[in-house]
Amino acid sequence: MSESTTATTELASQYAAQxxxxxxxxxKEQERISAExxxxxxxxxxxxxxxxxxxxVQQALGVSPSPVQPAATPSSPAVPAARxxxxxxxxxxxxxxxxxxxxxxxxxxxxxxxAKKPVDKATAPKTAQPTxxxxxxxxxxxxxxxxxxxxxxxxxxxxxxxxxxxxxVVRTTLEGLVAKNQAQRSKQGASVFYTAPHTDAxxxxxxxxxxxx
Numbered sequence: 505m506s507e508s509t510t511a512t513t514e515l516a517s518q519y520a521a522q523x524x525x526x527x528x529x530x531x532k533e534q535e536r537i538s539a540e541x542x543x544x545x546x547x548x549x550x551x552x553x554x555x556x557x558x559x560x561v562q563q564a565l566g567v568s569p570s571p572v573q574p575a576a577t578p579s580s581p582a583v584p585a586a587r588x589x590x591x592x593x594x595x596x597x598x599x600x601x602x603x604x605x606x607x608x609x610x611x612x613x614x615x616x617x618x619a620k621k622p623v624d625k626a627t628a629p630k631t632a633q634p635t636x637x638x639x640x641x642x643x644x645x646x647x648x649x650x651x652x653x654x655x656x657x658x659x660x661x662x663x664x665x666x667x668x669x670x671x672x673v674v675r676t677t678l679e680g681l682v683a684k685n686q687a688q689r690s691k692q693g694a695s696v697f698y699t700a701p702h703t704d705a706x707x708x709x710x711x712x713x714x715x716x717x
Contacts, residue, residue, distance in 0.1 A: 636667075639660055640660070647699075650698065681698075
């Protein structure tokens with residue numbers, strides 16, 4: 505009995521010493537953490553004070569305060585709220601971008617279809633209507649006698665009123681045909697006449713000049 509009692513008393517003394525050291529260490533840790541908390545609270549109070557001073561200065565300068573920087577930004581509940589917004593924004597942005605892309609494709613396709621129509625309309629008259637050079641050459645061939653630039657312009661203007669043929673343009677076209685040996689030029693006094701390049705054109709010119717004399 506004496507040995508068992510001495511063993512229990514030794515164990516109790518060891519446990520008591522261990523508990524005492526743990527309590528002492530716990531108390532020191534509480535003191536350290538409380539000191540850190542107090543320091544952090546002081547820093548937080550200083551930051552809040554500076555924030556209020558800056559807001560007052562901003563209002564005094566007449567600048568509208570930004571709502572993006574509230575006074576409670578350091579608190580922890582604001583962090584998950586900001587994360588939710590950032591996670592929701594990319595999805596909404598992608599949806600808006602896809603809608604904008606679809607909307608942009610519609611007018612581009614319409615523009616392409618509209619751009620093709622005038623090209624077809626523009627090419628059709630070019631292939632259907634003869635050029636002014638062809639009209640002038642054909643007129644000289646049909647007449648078979650000397651014609652002045654004014655007479656050619658008048659005849660072509662009556663036959664093709666939609667083209668707005670002018671005498672100066674016809675005269676330039678006739679001179680171009682003469683330079684290419686596709687028309688012949690003759691003078692009767694101060695007037696200039698043009699004929700198609702026939703073999704008998706000189707004889708006709710002589711007859712016409714004799715009649716003029």
